[in-house]
Amino acid sequence: NAGVTQTPKFRILKIGQSMTLQCTQDMNHNYMYWYRQDPGMGLKLIYYSVGAGITDKGEVPNGYNVSRSTTEDFPLRLELAAPSQTSVYFCASITAREGAGELFFGEGSRLTVL
Amino acid sequence: AQRVTQPEKLLSVFKGAPVELKCNYSYSGSPELFWYVQYSRQRLQLLLRHISRESIKGFTADLNKGETSFHLKKPFAQEEDSAMYYCALKGGATNKLIFGTGTLLAVQP
Numbered sequence: 001n002a003g004v005t006q007t008p009k010f011r012i013l014k015i016g017q018s019m020t021l022q023c024t025q026d027m028n029h030n031y032m033y034w035y036r037q038d039p040g041m042g043l044k045l046i047y048y049s050v051g052a053g054i055t056d057k058g059e060v061p062n063g064y065n066v067s068r069s070t071t072e073d074f075p076l077r078l079e080l081a082a083p084s085q086t087s088v089y090f091c092a093s094i095t096a097r098e099g100a101g102e103l104f105f106g107e108g109s110r111l112t113v114l
Numbered sequence: 115a116q117r118v119t120q121p122e123k124l125l126s127v128f129k130g131a132p133v134e135l136k137c138n139y140s141y142s143g144s145p146e147l148f149w150y151v152q153y154s155r156q157r158l159q160l161l162l163r164h165i166s167r168e169s170i171k172g173f174t175a176d177l178n179k180g181e182t183s184f185h186l187k188k189p190f191a192q193e194e195d196s197a198m199y200y201c202a203l204k205g206g207a208t209n210k211l212i213f214g215t216g217t218l219l220a221v222q223p
Contacts, residue, residue, distance in 0.1 A: 031209050040123060042200065042215035058210075090158065094209045101148060101165065101204070103211055105158040 002026050006091050006106035013081040013113045021076040021109050023091030029104070030096035032074040033058070034066065036087040037108070043090065049074055050096070081113045116141050116205045120214035127191050128222050135186040135217050137175075137201030146204040147184040148211065149175055153197045161186075161199070171195070191221045 004025045013019055025032065030051045035043040035058075045058030049068040063085055065077045074093075078085055091106040117140040127133055139145055149161040162170045164177040164184060175186045184201060198218050202211040 033210065035213075040215060042120075043213040045210060045212075048210060092158075096209070100209060101146070101163045102160045103150075103158075103202075103209075107157045 004091055004093055004104050004106040006089075006109050008109060009107065010110050011112070013078075013111065015081060015083065015113060017081050018077070018079050019081065019111075020078075021089055021091070021111070023074045023076065023106060024072050025074075025091075025093040025104070026072065027093060027095070027104065028071060029093035030071065032068065032091065032093045033103070034064070034074070034076045035090045035092065036060065037090060038087050046076065046089075078111075083113050085111065086113045087111060116203060116212050118201050118203050118212055118214035120199075120201055120217050122217045123215070124218045124220065126220045126222060129193055130190050133186075133188045133191045133195070133219065133221075135199050135201075135219065137184045137186065137214060139182050139184060139201075139203050141182075141203055141205060143205070145177070145179075147175075147177055148202045148204070149173070149184075149186050150200045150202055150213075151197050152200070158200070191219075193221045193223055195219060196221045 007022045033048040034046040044060045047066040049055045089109045092103045094103045119138045148163045151161045152158045173188045200216045201214040
Protein backbone atom coordinates (compact mmCIF):
# COMPACT_ATOMS: atom_id res chain seq x y z
CA ASN A 1 0.00 0.00 0.00
CA ALA A 2 2.62 2.57 -1.03
CA GLY A 3 0.26 5.25 -2.41
CA VAL A 4 2.23 8.39 -3.23
CA THR A 5 5.95 8.23 -2.51
CA GLN A 6 8.25 11.24 -2.49
CA THR A 7 12.01 11.37 -2.23
CA PRO A 8 14.05 12.81 -0.67
CA LYS A 9 12.34 13.70 2.61
CA PHE A 10 14.91 16.36 3.43
CA ARG A 11 17.49 18.24 1.40
CA ILE A 12 19.72 21.25 1.85
CA LEU A 13 20.85 23.06 -1.28
CA LYS A 14 23.18 25.92 -1.93
CA ILE A 15 21.99 28.87 -3.98
CA GLY A 16 22.30 28.08 -7.67
CA GLN A 17 22.36 24.30 -7.31
CA SER A 18 19.81 22.14 -9.05
CA MET A 19 17.93 19.09 -7.93
CA THR A 20 14.95 16.89 -8.69
CA LEU A 21 12.22 15.91 -6.27
CA GLN A 22 10.90 12.50 -7.17
CA CYS A 23 7.25 11.49 -6.94
CA THR A 24 5.71 8.18 -7.85
CA GLN A 25 2.25 6.74 -7.32
CA ASP A 26 1.03 3.18 -7.68
CA MET A 27 -2.71 3.84 -7.89
CA ASN A 28 -2.85 4.36 -11.66
CA HIS A 29 -4.07 7.92 -11.12
CA ASN A 30 -4.16 10.16 -14.16
CA TYR A 31 -3.93 13.45 -12.33
CA MET A 32 -0.87 14.45 -10.40
CA TYR A 33 0.12 17.71 -8.69
CA TRP A 34 2.96 19.47 -6.98
CA TYR A 35 2.19 21.87 -4.16
CA ARG A 36 4.43 23.90 -1.91
CA GLN A 37 3.49 24.63 1.67
CA ASP A 38 4.73 27.78 3.34
CA PRO A 39 3.78 28.94 6.86
CA GLY A 40 0.72 31.16 6.78
CA MET A 41 0.36 30.72 3.02
CA GLY A 42 -1.33 27.35 2.77
CA LEU A 43 -0.64 25.14 -0.20
CA LYS A 44 0.12 26.67 -3.56
CA LEU A 45 -0.08 24.67 -6.77
CA ILE A 46 3.19 24.66 -8.71
CA TYR A 47 2.49 22.34 -11.63
CA TYR A 48 0.01 19.64 -12.48
CA SER A 49 -0.49 16.88 -15.01
CA VAL A 50 -3.65 15.26 -16.31
CA GLY A 51 -1.83 12.32 -17.88
CA ALA A 52 1.42 11.06 -19.30
CA GLY A 53 2.94 13.61 -21.64
CA ILE A 54 0.69 16.47 -20.45
CA THR A 55 1.72 19.09 -17.91
CA ASP A 56 0.53 22.58 -17.08
CA LYS A 57 1.44 25.46 -14.81
CA GLY A 58 -0.26 26.14 -11.52
CA GLU A 59 -0.20 29.32 -9.43
CA VAL A 60 3.54 29.48 -8.71
CA PRO A 61 5.50 27.73 -11.49
CA ASN A 62 8.48 30.09 -11.76
CA GLY A 63 11.79 28.41 -11.00
CA TYR A 64 10.43 24.90 -11.48
CA ASN A 65 9.99 22.37 -14.25
CA VAL A 66 8.18 19.06 -14.48
CA SER A 67 7.84 16.13 -16.80
CA ARG A 68 5.41 13.23 -17.00
CA SER A 69 6.82 10.46 -19.13
CA THR A 70 4.82 7.73 -17.36
CA THR A 71 1.54 7.58 -15.46
CA GLU A 72 3.38 6.69 -12.27
CA ASP A 73 6.10 9.35 -12.11
CA PHE A 74 5.94 13.13 -11.85
CA PRO A 75 9.34 14.61 -10.94
CA LEU A 76 9.77 18.28 -10.03
CA ARG A 77 13.01 19.97 -11.02
CA LEU A 78 14.58 23.06 -9.52
CA GLU A 79 17.18 24.39 -11.95
CA LEU A 80 18.78 27.27 -10.02
CA ALA A 81 17.82 27.03 -6.39
CA ALA A 82 16.97 30.28 -4.61
CA PRO A 83 16.24 30.96 -0.92
CA SER A 84 12.63 31.72 -1.87
CA GLN A 85 12.27 28.05 -2.79
CA THR A 86 12.83 26.98 0.80
CA SER A 87 9.58 25.18 1.53
CA VAL A 88 7.88 21.86 2.07
CA TYR A 89 6.85 20.26 -1.19
CA PHE A 90 3.95 17.87 -1.55
CA CYS A 91 3.13 15.63 -4.45
CA ALA A 92 -0.45 14.45 -4.79
CA SER A 93 -2.57 12.38 -7.12
CA ILE A 94 -6.22 11.68 -7.83
CA THR A 95 -8.17 9.53 -10.20
CA ALA A 96 -9.73 11.14 -13.25
CA ARG A 97 -13.03 9.46 -12.46
CA GLU A 98 -16.02 11.80 -12.46
CA GLY A 99 -16.90 12.88 -8.95
CA ALA A 100 -13.59 11.82 -7.45
CA GLY A 101 -12.85 13.80 -4.34
CA GLU A 102 -9.91 12.44 -2.45
CA LEU A 103 -6.49 13.77 -3.26
CA PHE A 104 -3.77 11.41 -2.05
CA PHE A 105 -0.66 13.11 -0.75
CA GLY A 106 2.93 12.09 -0.31
CA GLU A 107 4.69 12.66 3.00
CA GLY A 108 6.38 15.81 1.79
CA SER A 109 9.92 16.90 0.99
CA ARG A 110 11.47 19.62 3.13
CA LEU A 111 13.88 21.70 1.09
CA THR A 112 16.18 24.37 2.48
CA VAL A 113 18.16 26.65 0.19
CA LEU A 114 21.07 28.46 1.84
CA ALA B 115 -11.68 34.24 -9.28
CA GLN B 116 -11.59 31.04 -7.28
CA ARG B 117 -10.49 31.58 -3.74
CA VAL B 118 -10.67 29.94 -0.34
CA THR B 119 -10.36 32.05 2.79
CA GLN B 120 -9.64 30.73 6.26
CA PRO B 121 -9.53 33.82 8.48
CA GLU B 122 -8.00 32.18 11.55
CA LYS B 123 -4.38 31.06 11.55
CA LEU B 124 -4.68 29.61 15.03
CA LEU B 125 -7.64 28.45 17.06
CA SER B 126 -6.99 27.40 20.63
CA VAL B 127 -9.74 25.74 22.66
CA PHE B 128 -10.00 23.61 25.76
CA LYS B 129 -10.87 19.94 25.66
CA GLY B 130 -14.62 19.48 25.60
CA ALA B 131 -15.32 22.93 24.15
CA PRO B 132 -17.09 23.37 20.81
CA VAL B 133 -14.98 24.05 17.75
CA GLU B 134 -15.78 25.97 14.59
CA LEU B 135 -13.15 26.41 11.90
CA LYS B 136 -14.25 29.00 9.39
CA CYS B 137 -13.99 28.69 5.63
CA ASN B 138 -15.38 31.03 2.97
CA TYR B 139 -15.04 30.54 -0.73
CA SER B 140 -15.39 32.40 -3.99
CA TYR B 141 -16.41 30.39 -7.03
CA SER B 142 -18.61 31.21 -9.99
CA GLY B 143 -19.93 27.71 -10.60
CA SER B 144 -21.32 24.98 -8.40
CA PRO B 145 -18.63 24.41 -5.77
CA GLU B 146 -17.26 21.19 -4.46
CA LEU B 147 -15.66 21.66 -1.06
CA PHE B 148 -13.44 19.61 1.18
CA TRP B 149 -11.70 19.68 4.52
CA TYR B 150 -8.23 18.17 4.70
CA VAL B 151 -6.30 17.59 7.91
CA GLN B 152 -2.61 17.28 8.66
CA TYR B 153 -1.70 15.75 12.00
CA SER B 154 1.78 16.27 13.35
CA ARG B 155 4.37 14.43 11.26
CA GLN B 156 1.72 12.89 9.02
CA ARG B 157 0.69 13.52 5.46
CA LEU B 158 -2.35 15.54 4.48
CA GLN B 159 -5.49 13.47 4.34
CA LEU B 160 -9.11 14.01 3.49
CA LEU B 161 -11.34 14.62 6.47
CA LEU B 162 -14.65 15.17 4.74
CA ARG B 163 -16.32 16.51 1.64
CA HIS B 164 -19.60 18.34 1.39
CA ILE B 165 -21.12 15.91 -1.10
CA SER B 166 -20.98 12.99 1.31
CA ARG B 167 -22.62 14.92 4.18
CA GLU B 168 -20.96 12.59 6.67
CA SER B 169 -19.72 13.11 10.19
CA ILE B 170 -16.08 12.07 10.45
CA LYS B 171 -14.40 11.89 13.87
CA GLY B 172 -17.30 13.95 15.17
CA PHE B 173 -16.72 16.75 12.66
CA THR B 174 -19.40 18.04 10.32
CA ALA B 175 -19.43 20.77 7.70
CA ASP B 176 -22.42 22.24 5.91
CA LEU B 177 -22.21 24.06 2.64
CA ASN B 178 -24.02 27.39 2.85
CA LYS B 179 -24.27 28.77 -0.67
CA GLY B 180 -25.96 31.97 0.47
CA GLU B 181 -23.04 32.84 2.74
CA THR B 182 -20.48 31.03 0.53
CA SER B 183 -19.22 29.21 3.60
CA PHE B 184 -18.20 25.70 4.55
CA HIS B 185 -17.37 25.91 8.25
CA LEU B 186 -16.07 22.83 10.07
CA LYS B 187 -17.69 22.10 13.41
CA LYS B 188 -17.34 19.71 16.30
CA PRO B 189 -19.40 19.96 19.49
CA PHE B 190 -16.74 18.66 21.89
CA ALA B 191 -13.06 19.00 21.00
CA GLN B 192 -10.58 16.27 21.89
CA GLU B 193 -6.81 16.65 22.32
CA GLU B 194 -6.24 14.33 19.37
CA ASP B 195 -8.04 16.84 17.15
CA SER B 196 -5.02 19.13 17.38
CA ALA B 197 -3.80 19.50 13.81
CA MET B 198 -3.64 21.81 10.82
CA TYR B 199 -6.92 22.00 8.93
CA TYR B 200 -7.23 23.09 5.33
CA CYS B 201 -10.39 23.98 3.49
CA ALA B 202 -10.22 23.26 -0.23
CA LEU B 203 -12.28 23.99 -3.31
CA LYS B 204 -12.31 21.85 -6.44
CA GLY B 205 -12.54 23.94 -9.55
CA GLY B 206 -12.51 23.03 -13.21
CA ALA B 207 -12.17 19.77 -15.05
CA THR B 208 -8.72 18.81 -13.89
CA ASN B 209 -9.66 17.97 -10.28
CA LYS B 210 -7.31 20.70 -9.06
CA LEU B 211 -7.82 21.72 -5.48
CA ILE B 212 -7.42 25.31 -4.32
CA PHE B 213 -6.47 25.41 -0.67
CA GLY B 214 -6.98 27.99 2.00
CA THR B 215 -4.12 29.12 4.19
CA GLY B 216 -5.00 26.65 6.91
CA THR B 217 -6.01 26.91 10.56
CA LEU B 218 -3.96 25.34 13.30
CA LEU B 219 -6.29 23.88 15.90
CA ALA B 220 -4.76 23.47 19.33
CA VAL B 221 -6.86 21.64 21.90
CA GLN B 222 -5.63 22.26 25.43
CA PRO B 223 -6.15 19.67 28.18
